[in-house]
Amino acid sequence: MNHFPEAWGRPRDDVYGAYNGAHLASGMPNQHTQSPIVTGTSVVGIKFKDGVVIAADNLASYGSLARFTDVKRLHRFNSKSVLGFGGDVSDMQYLDRLLTSLDIRENYHSADDAALSAKNLHTYLSKVMYKRRSDFNPLWNHILVAGLDTEEKPFLASVDLLGTTFSSPSLATGYGAHLAQPIMRKLVPDEEAAARLGKEEAIQAIKDCMKVLFYRDARSMDRYSIAVITKEGVDLNEDVKLENQSWAFADRIRGYGTQVN
Amino acid sequence: MTSIGTGYDLSNSVFSPDGRNFQVEYAVKAVENGGTAIGIRCKDGVVLALEKLVASKLVKPGANKRIATVDRNMGVVSAGLLPDGRHFVARARDEAASWRRLYKAPIPTAALADRMGSYVQAHTLYSSVRPFGVTAILAGWDSEAEVPVDGQVGYGPASGAGGKKEGATHGGPFLYMIEPSGMYWGYYGAATGKGRQAAKSELEKLNLAAGNLTLEQGVKEAARIIYVAHEDSKDKEFELEMTWVSSLKGPTKGRHEEVPREVREEAEKWAKKSLESNGEEDEEDEEDKMEE
Numbered sequence: 001m002n003h004f005p006e007a008w009g010r011p012r013d014d015v016y017g018a019y020n021g022a023h024l025a026s027g028m029p030n031q032h033t034q035s036p037i038v039t040g041t042s043v044v045g046i047k048f049k050d051g052v053v054i055a056a057d058n059l060a061s062y063g064s065l066a067r068f069t070d071v072k073r074l075h076r077f078n079s080k081s082v083l084g085f086g087g088d089v090s091d092m093q094y095l096d097r098l099l100t101s102l103d104i105r106e107n108y109h110s111a112d113d114a115a116l117s118a119k120n121l122h123t124y125l126s127k128v129m130y131k132r133r134s135d136f137n138p139l140w141n142h143i144l145v146a147g148l149d150t151e152e153k154p155f156l157a158s159v160d161l162l163g164t165t166f167s168s169p170s171l172a173t174g175y176g177a178h179l180a181q182p183i184m185r186k187l188v189p190d191e192e193a194a195a196r197l198g199k200e201e202a203i204q205a206i207k208d209c210m211k212v213l214f215y216r217d218a219r220s221m222d223r224y225s226i227a228v229i230t231k232e233g234v235d236l237n238e239d240v241k242l243e244n245q246s247w248a249f250a251d252r253i254r255g256y257g258t259q260v261n
Numbered sequence: 262m263t264s265i266g267t268g269y270d271l272s273n274s275v276f277s278p279d280g281r282n283f284q285v286e287y288a289v290k291a292v293e294n295g296g297t298a299i300g301i302r303c304k305d306g307v308v309l310a311l312e313k314l315v316a317s318k319l320v321k322p323g324a325n326k327r328i329a330t331v332d333r334n335m336g337v338v339s340a341g342l343l344p345d346g347r348h349f350v351a352r353a354r355d356e357a358a359s360w361r362r363l364y365k366a367p368i369p370t371a372a373l374a375d376r377m378g379s380y381v382q383a384h385t386l387y388s389s390v391r392p393f394g395v396t397a398i399l400a401g402w403d404s405e406a407e408v409p410v411d412g413q414v415g416y417g418p419a420s421g422a423g424g425k426k427e428g429a430t431h432g433g434p435f436l437y438m439i440e441p442s443g444m445y446w447g448y449y450g451a452a453t454g455k456g457r458q459a460a461k462s463e464l465e466k467l468n469l470a471a472g473n474l475t476l477e478q479g480v481k482e483a484a485r486i487i488y489v490a491h492e493d494s495k496d497k498e499f500e501l502e503m504t505w506v507s508s509l510k511g512p513t514k515g516r517h518e519e520v521p522r523e524v525r526e527e528a529e530k531w532a533k534k535s536l537e538s539n540g541e542e543d544e545e546d547e548e549d550k551m552e553e
Contacts, residue, residue: 068415070415071414089414096411096412097362100361100412104332107333108329108354
């Protein structure tokens with residue numbers, strides 16, 4: 001026996017050779033998510049005087065393949081908040097289950113449907129996302145949280161895969177950040193403008209954004225979900241068709257899609 | 262009790278020569294001292310009701326709820342030792358959550374009753390633990406709609422392999438009662454605690470097996486039965502606590518919730534009135550006999 005405790009009770013290395021630990025290793029190093037697999041594209045949201053409008057299309061892409069065409073990327077959490085998920089769909093499903101268990105736990109002690117406000121929910125999600133990025137194992141999503149805060153005021157904020165949080169009268173993820181944000185910012189440059197904006201104008205702005213995104217984003221589709229969150233509750237429609245499309249601007253583009261020539 | 266002094270009641274999990282486990286029987290005694298708890302399985306939901314004896318005037322009325330929510334669609338009420346009831350509920354919540362983690366769907370009421378039955382029974386087997394000093398009533402509504410998988414985002418195939426089965430029926434109301442021995446049965450109406458005998462005979466009169474009682478009627482009857490069961494310990498004050506779980510079309514939309522205050526108060530008013538009119542009838546009967 002020597003004075004190294006890790007050797008006690010083991011066959012002696014000088015007699016039997018060094019211990020072969022091959023069977024203990026899994027053979028592969030630990031792997032973390034390096035890139036998303038099945039993805040959803042932009043989510044857009046805008047505040048108005050009584051609440052928030054949020055929308056995302058119903059497509060889940062596998063690379064450039066339009067793989068699933070009936071995917072609901074808006075999740076109603078309670079009567080005060082809706083989440084919109086961009087990015088990896090399986091991570092979205094994981095978060096959905098996580099939030100389901102959170103909701104069940106929060107409702108053990110009261111039947112109050114909206115014990116957690118949208119603001120509470122956004123704080124919680126930001127901690128989850130930041131924890132995961134700090135483990136070098138991020139949940140590959142960019143999430144918009146839309147709803148009402150604790151004072152029943154319109155609330156819209158985002159959290160991304162790094163745990164970065166951001167809030168603004170209008171928000172968009174993915175391609176929408178480039179294509180939809182300018183349209184919405186023209187309408188609501190600041191909080192004062194959002195506090196004056198009517199519901200119908202807000203819905204129309206979101207619909208315009210979804211149309212522009214369908215025109216220019218190759219990972220988008222023309223069916224989408226839209227939710228309006230006000231004090232009256234959540235009005236969620238999960239199968240809206242894009243209206244009044246006009247492809248006149250593209251009539252000279254040749255060589256794509258189903259056109260012949 | 263004849264068992265005292267024989268030594269067979271000193272340790273859990275020890276049988277007496279005539280095949281009894283005294284520790285379990287003592288646990289049943291603890292249950293018999295608790296406030297009455299009942300459950301009624303109606304055709305479109307389940308009601309739980311509890312006679313919550315007021316321990317002190319310094320306790321806030323309506324606070325310290327005793328009927329617990331386990332999963333969204335399930336509730337538990339227990340009679341007996343309060344801390345044991347709390348632990349029972351904590352375990353039930355863990356079981357429901359772990360079922361969800363594994364199967365991505367809510368636990369069926371029958372499965373939870375089975376797991377909790379096993380857990381309670383395990384506490385009769387070891388000398389290091391004592392049996393549960395509670396009898397718990399478990400009420401749930403298993404969704405009649407096709408249960409979506411937790412986290413499901415799409416609809417799945419509309420037809421062909423993996424398509425939906427037409428006309429399949431699911432779910433419904435469920436009621437189970439779990440005793441300190443770990444024995445559990447499904448019931449139409451269950452009662453435990455101090456006033457269980459009176460409550461049971463009232464439950465039997467309702468003819469629950471026929472499946473005609475609606476949830477609204479059930480709430481009223483539950484209130485009445487708790488008031489009837491309280492007759493024997495009239496000197497003590499009590500609060501009526503009631504929860505319910507209905508079908509997806511019903512008032513709670515498949516969730517386990519506290520009965521709203523207005524509904525409960527109306528049920529209490531009805532209960533008191535029907536109790537009074539019953540009392541008058543009894544008096545009339547007595548008068549009739551006197552005349553005879």
